[in-house]
Amino acid sequence: MKKLVKNSYFQFLLLALALLLIVPLASLGIIPSSIVVNIATVIIYGIAALGLNILLGFSGLISLGTAGFMGLGAYLSAYFTYQMNLPFEVSLILSILIPTLIGILIGFVSLKIEGLYLAIATLAVAEVFREIFIQFDFFTGGSSGAKAAYPKLFFGLLDLSKQPIVARSVTYCLIVFVLLVILFLSFNLLKGYIGRSFNAMRGSEHAAQAMGINILRYRIIAFAIATAFAALAGVLYVHIIRISYPTTWNMNLSLDMLAIIVIGGFRSLYGTFVGSFVVYGMSEIFLKKIDGISEYAYIIKGVLIILVILFYPGGIMQLFRDIRQKIRQLFKKDKEVIHEPVR
Amino acid sequence: MGIFIEIIFRSLEYGSIYALAALSIILVYRTSNITNFAQGVLAMFNTYVVATAVNKYGIPIYGAVVIGIVSAIVVGILIDIIIIRNAKKVSPVGKQIITLGIMAIILGAAPFIFGYYDLSLPKFFPNGSLTIIGAQLSYNAIFNISLGVVIMLALFYVIQRTKWGLAIRTTASNEVTARLMGVPTKTVTMLSWAIAGALSVLAGTMTAPFSNVSLTFMNDVQIIALLACVLGGFQTFHGPVLGAYIISISLNLITFYMRVPDGTVWGKPLIYLLILLFLVVRPNGLIGKKLVKKV
Numbered sequence: 001m002k003k004l005v006k007n008s009y010f011q012f013l014l015l016a017l018a019l020l021l022i023v024p025l026a027s028l029g030i031i032p033s034s035i036v037v038n039i040a041t042v043i044i045y046g047i048a049a050l051g052l053n054i055l056l057g058f059s060g061l062i063s064l065g066t067a068g069f070m071g072l073g074a075y076l077s078a079y080f081t082y083q084m085n086l087p088f089e090v091s092l093i094l095s096i097l098i099p100t101l102i103g104i105l106i107g108f109v110s111l112k113i114e115g116l117y118l119a120i121a122t123l124a125v126a127e128v129f130r131e132i133f134i135q136f137d138f139f140t141g142g143s144s145g146a147k148a149a150y151p152k153l154f155f156g157l158l159d160l161s162k163q164p165i166v167a168r169s170v171t172y173c174l175i176v177f178v179l180l181v182i183l184f185l186s187f188n189l190l191k192g193y194i195g196r197s198f199n200a201m202r203g204s205e206h207a208a209q210a211m212g213i214n215i216l217r218y219r220i221i222a223f224a225i226a227t228a229f230a231a232l233a234g235v236l237y238v239h240i241i242r243i244s245y246p247t248t249w250n251m252n253l254s255l256d257m258l259a260i261i262v263i264g265g266f267r268s269l270y271g272t273f274v275g276s277f278v279v280y281g282m283s284e285i286f287l288k289k290i291d292g293i294s295e296y297a298y299i300i301k302g303v304l305i306i307l308v309i310l311f312y313p314g315g316i317m318q319l320f321r322d323i324r325q326k327i328r329q330l331f332k333k334d335k336e337v338i339h340e341p342v343r
Numbered sequence: 344m345g346i347f348i349e350i351i352f353r354s355l356e357y358g359s360i361y362a363l364a365a366l367s368i369i370l371v372y373r374t375s376n377i378t379n380f381a382q383g384v385l386a387m388f389n390t391y392v393v394a395t396a397v398n399k400y401g402i403p404i405y406g407a408v409v410i411g412i413v414s415a416i417v418v419g420i421l422i423d424i425i426i427i428r429n430a431k432k433v434s435p436v437g438k439q440i441i442t443l444g445i446m447a448i449i450l451g452a453a454p455f456i457f458g459y460y461d462l463s464l465p466k467f468f469p470n471g472s473l474t475i476i477g478a479q480l481s482y483n484a485i486f487n488i489s490l491g492v493v494i495m496l497a498l499f500y501v502i503q504r505t506k507w508g509l510a511i512r513t514t515a516s517n518e519v520t521a522r523l524m525g526v527p528t529k530t531v532t533m534l535s536w537a538i539a540g541a542l543s544v545l546a547g548t549m550t551a552p553f554s555n556v557s558l559t560f561m562n563d564v565q566i567i568a569l570l571a572c573v574l575g576g577f578q579t580f581h582g583p584v585l586g587a588y589i590i591s592i593s594l595n596l597i598t599f600y601m602r603v604p605d606g607t608v609w610g611k612p613l614i615y616l617l618i619l620l621f622l623v624v625r626p627n628g629l630i631g632k633k634l635v636k637k638v
Contacts, residue, residue: 062436109623112626113626117627119378120570120573121619124573124615125615127611127612135609262440297451299447299448301447301451305441306445306448309440309444310429313434
């Protein structure tokens with residue numbers, strides 16, 4: 001039993017089941033139904049931030065273009081499903097594939113442009129996308145936004161357009177399912193050869209090269225993963241919010257993604273989602289209920305970012321780990337301290 | 344011909360704004376090794392101070408700008424003392440993220456202090472214009488262009504010729520060694536945050552008459568200023584200024600001469616793409632030197 005609880009895959013499954021529990025709770029009226037969409041956005045931004053965490057935390061490459069790729073995924077999926085009437089599944093694959101190809105291109109370029117220059121170059125890429133979202137109005141609807149519907153799953157067999165509330169719950173379940181797949185994938189990826197290569201690359205590129213790691217290949221893989229996750233998040237976003245404005249995908253969103261992984265903790269799967277909850281969920285779900293605090297949400301976020309960076313560089317997950325170790329020390333005073341591997 | 348000259352003058356006016364913003368970014372970057380993503384938001388905050396002084400208390404714009412500069416210097420010094428000084432041991436990426444935190448705090452605080460409405464700001468010279476070789480040139484544009492040039496020349500003079508400039512340059516080249524040689528690096532860093540604040544409030548006050556003073560009105564200026572730094576290279580003080588004028592001139596020329604009949608504006612995306620292509624060819628910018636990495 002204890003072995004099962006420790007198993008990471010089992011933990012992911014439990015998490016997904018717990019998240020699914022929100023749907024019946026909301027439909028029974030125990031918790032407000034707006035929470036479903038709030039949690040969904042937390043998951044969506046968490047997925048995009050996880051891509052950035054793999055890029056920045058594991059392989060040490062910085063990108064400020066996350067918002068641009070999210071927006072690209074969102075607009076592509078809206079266009080494919082709403083204007084071209086493609087099935088959701090086809091549109092999902094296409095709208096992830098196209099941004100990923102552009103991400104691979106940036107991966108090629110990242111060998112030449114480095115550090116700060118790369119950060120601002122990716123920012124410029126995102127700005128190019130944003131200008132396209134505003135100007136290309138036959139494709140994006142310009143400033144009035146692009147519309148999309150709740151996805152019709154199984155190639156249109158599951159058509160719930162008559163029952164919007166059920167459709168919303170189904171979309172939410174889809175998002176949780178995607179989250180589960182993403183967690184499995186990233187866990188395996190990062191524990192395996194690719195993850196170890198990323199770690200080596202972040203430590204020292206020359207040493208990694210000396211160990212026979214092809215830097216170009218792994219940079220491209222890192223950028224491909226980051227853009228694919230961002231685009232996937234964008235697709236999910238547009239299908240649950242059902243509209244996409246160019247103003248959503250601005251620089252502040254990319255910076256928020258950075259804030260998420262800083263607050264949650266670098267190189268932490270769970271931490272990314274905890275960070276996403278702190279940045280996007282907390283103010284929406286808790287602070288808005290308390291009068292006089294909700295206006296301070298921005299300030300609280302800013303203070304939290306600075307405090308974490310200054311005093312707790314490991315993020316909230318490091319705090320959890322430290323607390324757990326303290327408790328363990330209390331019970332096993334005579335035994336040596338167990339150092340947990342960074343997850 | 345008249346139109347061409349008019350475009351060049353307009354580019355120089357915008358170029359002054361971008362150059363001031365870029366200078367404020369590069370000054371902070373060189374002395375405290377932080378890419379200041381909060382620069383635009385700081386400019387917004389202090390321009391709100393100027394606009395409130397003008398709209399609410401009826402202070403003429405010249406006086407209000409002085410108030411804005413004082414507030415920018417105070418805010419800059421506060422940020423340095425409270426946050427930046429305590430962030431010595433933070434990793435380079437962490438330092439950049441700290442400026443994102445500052446950004447969030449200011450974005451959250453500004454509506455409380457200045458209200459939720461956009462404010463408008465008058466020009467330094469509301470009317471009157473000159474005609475040069477068939478080109479209309481307003482007094483305000485002349486004032487903006489020359490103010491930008493004068494401030495930049497003064498700053499370059501200070502940096503290259505005075506003792507304080509020497510202190511700034513040594514801090515920029517190697518902070519630890521500078522401190523060992525007796526340079527008061529803490530004061531230098533504080534000073535550069537203060538000057539950066541003053542430069543950005545000037546950029547903000549020059550931008551404001553073209554739009555309103557709102558929470559996001561400096562975003563575009565900041566992005567172009569960051570690109571100017573990349574284009575000019577982060578290693579020198581004059582590179583970003585050069586970059587700012589180049590971007591401004593080519594942006595206006597492309598927007599005018601490549602306009603599409605249906606009204607879409609392709610100037611900005613094209614310029615961004617050109618800069619990206621340029622970066623692939625010269626990864627360290629126009630005047631940048633390649634940093635030698637030691638294993």
